[in-house]
Amino acid sequence: xxxxxxKEVSKSFGAVSVLDKVSMHIQSGEFxxxxxxxxxxxxxxxxxxAGLEDVxxxxxxxxxxxxxxLPPNERGVAMVFQNYALxxxxxxxxxxSFGLQNxxxxxxxxxxxxxxxxxxxxITQLLERKPAQLSGGQRQRVAIGRAIVRDPKAFLLxxxxxxxDAGLRVRTRLELAQLHNRIRATMIFVTHDQTEAMTLAxxxxxxxxxRIEQIGTPMEIYSRPATRFVxxxxxxxxxxxxxxxxxxxxxxxxxxxxxxxTPVTTSVxxxxxxxxxxxxxxxxxxxxxxxxGAIEGVADVVERLGERSLIxxxxxxxxxxxxxxxGVSTVQAGDPVRIAIDGNAAMVFDDAGKAYxxxx
Amino acid sequence: xxVADSRNPAVDASGTATAQRKLRAFDxxxxxxxxxxxxFAIIWAFPIxxxxxxxxxxxxxxxxxxxxLLPRTWTFDAYWEVFANTMIGxxxxxxxxxxxxxxxxxxxxxxxxxxxxxxxxxPGRTVLWYLILASxxxxxxxxxxxxxxxxxxxxxxNTWMGVILPQLIHPVVIIVYKxxxxxxxxxxxxxxxxxxASEWRIFSRIYLPMNWGVTxxxxxxxxIGAWNAFLWPFLAVSKPDMMxxxxxxxxxNDAFGVHYARDLAAAILAALLVALLxxxxxxxxxxxxxxSAGVKG
Numbered sequence: 001x002x003x004x005x006x007k008e009v010s011k012s013f014g015a016v017s018v019l020d021k022v023s024m025h026i027q028s029g030e031f032x033x034x035x036x037x038x039x040x041x042x043x044x045x046x047x048x049x050a051g052l053e054d055v056x057x058x059x060x061x062x063x064x065x066x067x068x069x070l071p072p073n074e075r076g077v078a079m080v081f082q083n084y085a086l087x088x089x090x091x092x093x094x095x096x097s098f099g100l101q102n103x104x105x106x107x108x109x110x111x112x113x114x115x116x117x118x119x120x121x122x123i124t125q126l127l128e129r130k131p132a133q134l135s136g137g138q139r140q141r142v143a144i145g146r147a148i149v150r151d152p153k154a155f156l157l158x159x160x161x162x163x164x165d166a167g168l169r170v171r172t173r174l175e176l177a178q179l180h181n182r183i184r185a186t187m188i189f190v191t192h193d194q195t196e197a198m199t200l201a202x203x204x205x206x207x208x209x210x211r212i213e214q215i216g217t218p219m220e221i222y223s224r225p226a227t228r229f230v231x232x233x234x235x236x237x238x239x240x241x242x243x244x245x246x247x248x249x250x251x252x253x254x255x256x257x258x259x260x261x262t263p264v265t266t267s268v269x270x271x272x273x274x275x276x277x278x279x280x281x282x283x284x285x286x287x288x289x290x291x292x293g294a295i296e297g298v299a300d301v302v303e304r305l306g307e308r309s310l311i312x313x314x315x316x317x318x319x320x321x322x323x324x325x326x327g328v329s330t331v332q333a334g335d336p337v338r339i340a341i342d343g344n345a346a347m348v349f350d351d352a353g354k355a356y357x358x359x360x
Numbered sequence: 361x362x363v364a365d366s367r368n369p370a371v372d373a374s375g376t377a378t379a380q381r382k383l384r385a386f387d388x389x390x391x392x393x394x395x396x397x398x399x400f401a402i403i404w405a406f407p408i409x410x411x412x413x414x415x416x417x418x419x420x421x422x423x424x425x426x427x428x429l430l431p432r433t434w435t436f437d438a439y440w441e442v443f444a445n446t447m448i449g450x451x452x453x454x455x456x457x458x459x460x461x462x463x464x465x466x467x468x469x470x471x472x473x474x475x476x477x478x479x480x481x482x483p484g485r486t487v488l489w490y491l492i493l494a495s496x497x498x499x500x501x502x503x504x505x506x507x508x509x510x511x512x513x514x515x516x517x518n519t520w521m522g523v524i525l526p527q528l529i530h531p532v533v534i535i536v537y538k539x540x541x542x543x544x545x546x547x548x549x550x551x552x553x554x555x556x557a558s559e560w561r562i563f564s565r566i567y568l569p570m571n572w573g574v575t576x577x578x579x580x581x582x583x584i585g586a587w588n589a590f591l592w593p594f595l596a597v598s599k600p601d602m603m604x605x606x607x608x609x610x611x612x613n614d615a616f617g618v619h620y621a622r623d624l625a626a627a628i629l630a631a632l633l634v635a636l637l638x639x640x641x642x643x644x645x646x647x648x649x650x651x652s653a654g655v656k657g
Contacts, residue, residue: 052550073556085547089569098565099555150555 002028002063002076002153002186004049009058009068011044018044020210021058026188031180034190035197036207037233043158045207046190050079050156063153073103078147079156083163084139086131086146092118093127096146110149117148120182137168144179154186161196173199194234198222206230223345224360228353231281237310240287240321244278244348256280256348260316262294266343267358277351282321284310286345289325293340297321299331313337415439415625422620438625442612448629450601451608454520455633458593458604459586461524466533466582467575474537475563479549489538496531500592508595522596523604527586533578540571580641587634605630 004026011019019041026032034042047053049060051072060068067075078099086095093114100110118124121141131139140160147155160176161169177200180187191197197204198218206213206221206229214226225231231239246257249270257263258280287295289311297313300320309329313321323339331337348356414422415438417431442448476482477489500507507526508517516522544567552562568575590606597603600611609626 050550050554052553072550072554077554079551079554081547081551083545083547085545085551087548087551087566087570089572098552098557102556102558102561146551146555 003061004154004186004188005059005061006045006049007059007061009045009048009055009060011041011048011053011056017210019048022207022212023058024205024212024215026186028186029184031177031187031189031200031202033197033201033204034188034207035192035194035204035234036213037192040207041210042190042192042205042207046079046156046158046188049075049154049188050077051075052079076153077156078150078152078154079158080143080147080160082159084131084143084160086139086142088131091128091130092123092134092142092145095131095142096127096149099146099150113149113151114145117145120148120179121145136164137172140164140172144176148183152185154188157187157189159190159192161191161193169196176200194236198234204234206233208233224357225347225355227355228279228281228349231347231349231355235283237284237322239281239283240319241349242280242282242315242319242321243317244280247273247275247278247348253343254348256346258295258315258317261296264294264341264343264346266341266346266348268346268348268356269359273348273356274350279349281347281349281355282341283345284322284324286342287321287323287339288342289323289329289331289337290340291338293338295321295339295341297337297339299333299335299337302329302331302333304329311337311339313339411624412628415621415628417621419619419621438619438621439629441619441622442626442629446608446612446626447600447603448605448608448626451603451605452633454523454602455587455604455606457520458523458527459583461520462527462586463579463583465524466528466530467579469528470530470533470578471537471568471575472563474534474541475567477534478538478541479562479567480559492531492534495529496535500526500529504592504595507592511596516596518597518599518602520602523593523602526592526596527589530582533582536574536578537571540574541567544570576641580637584634584638 006022006024006026008021008023009019010017010021022041022045034045036042044053048055048068049062051067051070051074055068058068059066062075062077072079086092087098090098096114096117097110100113105113114127115124118127121144123138123141123145126134126138126142131142134142140163143160144155161172164172173196176189180200189196189200198221201218203215203217204221205215208229214221214230216224216226221230221234225234228241232241242258244256245259246263247270248255248257248263250265252270253265254268254270254273255263255265256278264280295313295315297315299311300314301312303310303312304327307327309325309327309331311323311325311329311331313323315321321339323337325331344358347358350356413429413431416434416436417428418433418435418437421428421432473492477485477492503526511517511522511525514522516525548566548570549562552566557565587604588606589604593604594607594610597607600608603611609623609630612623612626
């Protein structure tokens, strides 16, 4: 009903291209997160949906209507800015009423809508204050409130949590998820923080270098990344990448050899796999310290996180494999360690970065 | 929260104590500086003081062989004479009307021009901006003949409008406004755009109120400038009843010969309003500019 459809949307500032033929279909009510490193074009894409940036090429449709040539206010979207952009000389109530006043909404209606939104966001007691008298978290709520009163088809949020301190960010993240559950509006959220993306999104759009790397649910993005970039960008600690020296067929499955190590058999099908320039990818939780493990190396750094320990292990070929051990790990930096790899969770990437996974 | 509260006063107290110790250590240097400042202040203020007390002397005591720092006889005679024998009331009205007119029209037109230059994209914008910057370098005196001929052709000599119109050219007001509008973060404008605000609403409800401080400051400066203007009002008006105060007081001198107490009384009356205005708003102007600057943070 209020689906957002992007068709080969491109953007360039003069000769500099910042987005290259981006297409996606966002279902009504989804919580979509644009995730990517700084400068990947995610904010620009959001601003193009908002109407704050022109579309150089391509089409944007919102609720079945082409909107890319319409001014921002005619698109039926509301935006929450990174620095909130609350008008400093107006009270919270005036800030929230401003948009409704501009379109000539009757006064009693404005008061009712502002009061409703304030109650939902628990900011009723702040309505007569000025933004300067509010804390960061309160300003954040007011900024969302200003968007809610307009009853938009979609909420566009541009890194809205980045100005909050760590504790507040976690709490606001939770509240945002609850808010989305309650109002069921389409939300597009831009962030470079993978935790925010993983916890909030119904689907994540991972972007890098002007284009979309992958669109998928948080678990798809995490477990079955489409490219090496996605695999490395999402997850903490980052996935370990090991250069593969040879690949062999073990009953239809691929077994990978590494310099100076026992080969590791995985669930990745051998058929269709390139035979050279492969990189093996494994997450720490699938690489456990085990005296009988296939991989051997020397512990470089041991990070104790309480419930688990991360062992940064240097292998014979010079690459680093991050392995996991239990919280009370006895491994010390400098110790030789053996690591067992869970072949079901392993993946490989060809030299173009394309991922090969175990059959789903 | 309570921990922070209980700690803060202690920090403040020790901070003040350090400051006081430092003050004591620099006492001698400070004293010398204060004395030097005082000397300059006296040099600057003495003529004003002398003018005020002379205006409060009887005309017969103004010229004497000794320096009399205070009048032997205090009297307001000079002031009564100015009120009774000149049109100072009328001149005050003329000054008020023309100065307020200049201030109001200058601020409205300059703010709108600056907003357009700062926020709108239209062909010729850069050229217009450079023209305004260039006109900043042309003094009023260079154009005064043109102004006079133009006003004469429009039959505006000896009218309020004739006094006001040429004084409306204040590129500096546009420049200051533009700089302040430029420094408003663009998110406010974008948020307002998303909020369906028209350009007029963005200007009048967002940009102008966010720069209220600079408006106050510019208003006071423009008003004082217009009130003290002499050359153009002197040329544009020949009828005594259309003169402003600054021009009018020169007429006091010419019409009745040299009477120092009376002339000074007229001069003080002319300066009084502006002096009071400045005294009252001095803090506000500074504060206001700082407030406007705070918008940027």
